[in-house]
Structures are given as C-alpha cells and as structure tokens.
Amino acid sequence: MTNTHLNIEAVSKSFGPVTALNRVDLKIERGSFVCLLGPSGCGKTTLLRIIAGFEKPTEGRLLLDGADISEVPPHKRGFGMVFQSLALFPHMSVAENIAYGLKLRRTTAKEQRERVEELLNVVELPHIADRTVSALSGGQRQRVAIARALAIKPKLFLLDEPLSALDAKLRDNMQIELRRLQQKFGVTTVLVTHDQTEAMMLADELVVLDHGKVQQAATPTQVYRQPANSLVADFIGAANLVQAEIGQNRQLAIFGNSFKAAADYEPGTAVNVAVRAENISLRPAQANEGSTGRVVFARDLGAFKEWLVSVKDQEIRVRGSASDDSEFQVGDLVHLTADPARLAVFPVD
Incomplete structure (x- = not known):
C-alpha cells in the first residue's frame, strides 16, 4: 500500500x-x-x-x-x-x-x-x-x-x-x-x-x-x-570536478592514481570525476615526482583544515580533520591521493 x-x-x-x-x-x-x-x-x-x-x-x-x-x-x-x-x-x-x-x-x-x-x-x-x-x-x-x-x-x-x-x-x-x-x-x-x-x-x-x-x-x-550528475555533485558539498578520459581496460587516472572506473565507459570517453574535498589526502611531494600540486591557500577552521592546491591550472579543494597533523603552507609542493571508493564519474555533457 x-x-x-x-x-x-x-x-x-x-x-x-x-x-x-x-x-x-x-x-x-x-x-x-x-x-x-x-x-x-x-x-x-x-x-x-x-x-x-x-x-x-x-x-x-x-x-x-x-x-x-x-x-x-x-x-x-x-x-x-x-x-x-x-x-x-x-x-x-x-x-x-x-x-x-x-x-x-x-x-x-x-x-x-x-x-x-x-x-x-x-x-x-x-x-x-x-x-x-x-x-x-x-x-x-x-x-x-x-x-x-x-x-x-x-x-x-x-x-x-x-x-x-x-x-x-x-x-x-x-x-x-x-x-x-x-x-x-x-x-x-x-x-x-x-x-x-x-x-x-x-x-x-x-x-x-x-x-x-x-x-x-x-x-x-x-x-x-551518489550524486545523479555532475551538477548535483558540484552543488552539494565541497566537490571538485576533474576532467579525465577513460583509458585502456577502462582505467581512470586522477592525480596520478589509476583505478578502474565504476561505470561501464568505453576507452577514450571524456568524463567528469567528482572528488569530495574530504576524500583527498595530501603528503609532501618527493623530488622529481609527477602529479604534484602547489598549495595556494591554507586555513585552519578549528573543526577541520582546508587547502587549495593548484594542479594543472585547476584549484583543488582539500579538507582534513582537526586531528590531522599536516601543516602544509602556501607554496608547498604536495602529492594528492583520491579515495577511489568515493569518486563519482559522469559523462561530459
């Protein structure tokens, strides 16, 4: 009923x-x-x-x-x-x-x-x-x-x-x-x-x-x-929309991390990947390491910390917990890692 x-x-x-x-x-x-x-x-x-x-x-x-x-x-x-x-x-x-x-x-x-x-x-x-x-x-x-x-x-x-x-x-x-x-x-x-x-x-x-x-x-x-599309992902919460392309064997690379795309996209398909700020982690970049970014903004809001990281002409928002000991400052080079279980992939409109 x-x-x-x-x-x-x-x-x-x-x-x-x-x-x-x-x-x-x-x-x-x-x-x-x-x-x-x-x-x-x-x-x-x-x-x-x-x-x-x-x-x-x-x-x-x-x-x-x-x-x-x-x-x-x-x-x-x-x-x-x-x-x-x-x-x-x-x-x-x-x-x-x-x-x-x-x-x-x-x-x-x-x-x-x-x-x-x-x-x-x-x-x-x-x-x-x-x-x-x-x-x-x-x-x-x-x-x-x-x-x-x-x-x-x-x-x-x-x-x-x-x-x-x-x-x-x-x-x-x-x-x-x-x-x-x-x-x-x-x-x-x-x-x-x-x-x-x-x-x-x-x-x-x-x-x-x-x-x-x-x-x-x-x-x-x-x-x-599980946002229905990139518009919802972008509007709800602090989400980053990253453009990418499905590679061979339906692999997808984000910030240098490769994982299998959850959706059944064909190789060569252009996609938007929604990455929540809290689902990205930072560590200091190693010498000559690829897929690095530079911190351009940092703030401590008490309950959590936030950084803006410039990666290939795009600013990525990253959020860490208050217990995070990381003290990244503006100008630091960092390596970003996204949690593949928390990504949402959408076709480019």
Whole structure:
C-alpha cells in the first residue's frame, strides 16, 4: 500500500517565455520532511507556491491523498505555511497570532484556548503569551510563526526559507527545534532552502532542482555520496570536478592514481570525476615526482583544515580533520591521493 501523501504529476509552469518548471514529477511521503534545494532561479520557490495554491501550474496536476487539488484555492487546502517574512500581526499578542487560523475556522473558544496553550508549551513560550510580537526577539518570532502554522493541524506544513534572516548560532538552534517539532507532530513538511547544510540536517528527502527540473530526489546521504550528475555533485558539498578520459581496460587516472572506473565507459570517453574535498589526502611531494600540486591557500577552521592546491591550472579543494597533523603552507609542493571508493564519474555533457 502506497504511503504517498502528495503526488506532483508532470507539473510545468511558464511565465511568458520563461519556463520556471519543466514537467516535475515528485512523490512526497506522509510524515516526511522534504527539502527543495537548488541555486537561485532553479524553480524551488515556484514549486512551493504551486503546492500552496498561490500559483497554478501551466500543465500537470497535484494529488493530495489521491484527490486532485490543482484548482483548489489556497485557503481551502488546509495547509500551514511559514513565509520568509513570517507575516505575523505586530499589533496582536503571541497567543492571538497563534489562534488566528483557529478563529478563521470558527473553532470554539475552549478549543482555541487548549490548542494555543499546547503549542505555547511546545515552543516554550508560555511566559510571553500576552506580549505583542513586535517586542519579541528574532528566534521568538520564528517560533510563534511555526506555532501559528501548526495550530490548524495542517495537512501539509510549507516553509519558504523561514530561517534565512537569523544569525548563524540562532539559525542552528532553530533548525534543531524545527526538526523536533516536525517529528513530534508527524506533519508532512516541505521546506525551500538554498542552504545545503540546513537541507542535509533537516531532510528525509532532498529534492535538488536546476533549470526547472528535478536533478535528483533521494536521501541526503545518497545525494551526497551518489550524486545523479555532475551538477548535483558540484552543488552539494565541497566537490571538485576533474576532467579525465577513460583509458585502456577502462582505467581512470586522477592525480596520478589509476583505478578502474565504476561505470561501464568505453576507452577514450571524456568524463567528469567528482572528488569530495574530504576524500583527498595530501603528503609532501618527493623530488622529481609527477602529479604534484602547489598549495595556494591554507586555513585552519578549528573543526577541520582546508587547502587549495593548484594542479594543472585547476584549484583543488582539500579538507582534513582537526586531528590531522599536516601543516602544509602556501607554496608547498604536495602529492594528492583520491579515495577511489568515493569518486563519482559522469559523462561530459
């Protein structure tokens, strides 16, 4: 039996001559946390607005539990949404903001009071229920907006980059809080973000979009370790794309290390090889050793170390652990070794 909650079927959206979405197919499972991720202009916000009902697809349809909702107006879809601007009512108290959707649905005063009290405790704001939102901190306003969206027990919980305006520490704390709330209520959630770290941390499924198309939809681990193409590999994480050619016996040489290509490519095929920064190791180059590079940038970030190494007119990013004793400096000649088990090979487009 399928557990698909929202089925997006061949959805396209055009704005005049511009195609924002091109036949997007996506199944969102009940209770899952899905992140729509991609560069600016990739179509992720347009897709979220179509799900919410603020935009109508040019083609295709949306099925919620098997029912076509493509023509259903936003206020009748029963979805909760948190906007980037939060869109709270500054003249209302915290409790009044949270209860707003319940009042529109004409729930009883008792039900409103009980639901507001429950959510105030969940987001840990019962002590400021009567305070106006204009007097709140950024993190408190975020929690009020989330509580308001959850108050109506939404069929879908939609978020449009709601944490982007927060400072780094508060944002990290709110990411944890958001994931905990989603798991507590078990609500199917779709989040738009351009932040890879945020998406990797929150999502059950990552949907990477570019040029209006889904490039890959999979778990964060799968997207990171087994990217579907060079575009996904380049966008997610610190990946190096190295051009190479399949040799005899399907051997592939990267940084002077030869290994058998995992994919079944013919000799002479030009390929891109995605090499994650943490899957490259460095050692001092020996005299007259081939396949060396020169360190052109070095930094210690506490949790890890990073170097940029110039190899044949390409700068390769390398990342080492904090426990790595290597102290390579700018100007040092080094030899690079890639982990063949962690490489992804794609044909050149």
